[in-house]
Amino acid sequence: MNLIDIGILSKASGVATSTLRYYEEIGLIRSVARNGLRRQYREDTLVQLALISLGKSAGFSLEEIGSMFDKDRKPSLPRSTLSERADELDRQARRLKALSNMLRHVAECPAPSHLECPRFQKLLRAACPTEAAREVLQHSVIGSEA
């Protein structure tokens, strides 16, 4: 397995060297050698960084991301937890899709205020994370036209 200097890793991954050091400090990644003073990393750290950025964009904290792998970078979560997280991600993906539909609708809809457009309201309810929130919206918006 080839080793790569921190500068190379930074350029390849788009992650600042200061961030790489920070990630190492908090135990998220590991350098395995030095070239002089310079940290060197295994090439597959790049894969790890891709996973980290993915996890971040999915809303996981660095701590959560770190806890998903043990020190040999092998997944350290029980299956049930993994599929729970997968379910959660699926829900989030659907919410994003709903939000994107809303934006597209807003770009088209001629209603004076979208908060009063029935179709917009429907999309909004579809985008709500919980049943409770959907109900509240139902009551608060419909029939409260000034």
Place this chain on the structure above:
Amino acid sequence: MNLIDIGILSKASGVATSTLRYYEEIGLIRSVARNGLRRQYREDTLVQLALISLGKSAGFSLEEIGSMFDKDRKPSLPRSTLSERADELDRQARRLKALSNMLRHVAECPAPSHLECPRFQKLLRAACPTEAAREVLQHSVIGSEA
């Protein structure tokens, strides 16, 4: 249009009163009256809050969310920007779906390290935000088995 006290709004929306005041301070929402000292909000602020929480979970900052609406809560972005954002959301939704597929795969796959499992690598590349990142992964991982 009925007005609601901050406490009610907080309970209905699940957003802390301190957060509501903070949102107001930064101009994200508006109270329209007082009941004694107490802030009162229009009921449709609830809708706004649903949008805000949605936007947050999609990774927008409060500032970005604020900039999407003008002071009358009407969308203040040109159509092209709206559909760009929608596209971005769709991409993000697909990435999340890919990440969820990865998690499900990890729950099943018997490979010793997932970073070495070809199917996992394929999923990872599918999950990458940019073509550039995909290429880098391609080079860094494949054929570098220790």
Place this chain on the structure above:
DNA sequence: GCTTGACTTCAAGTTGACTTGAAGTTGCAT
């Protein structure tokens, strides 16, 4: 052999998004 540039450490600073604390005010129930 000297400069240069990319690194090093360590501490301190920054930003976004809130929360907390202290001290005061109000509406409502008893």
Place this chain on the structure above:
DNA sequence: ATGCAACTTCAAGTCAACTTGAAGTCAAGC
């Protein structure tokens, strides 16, 4: 009329995730 919970303001505190600064080290090219 009194007590109290739920508010008020304003300043300060917190937390995650980094970034910046100062002072030093190293190796590569001129």
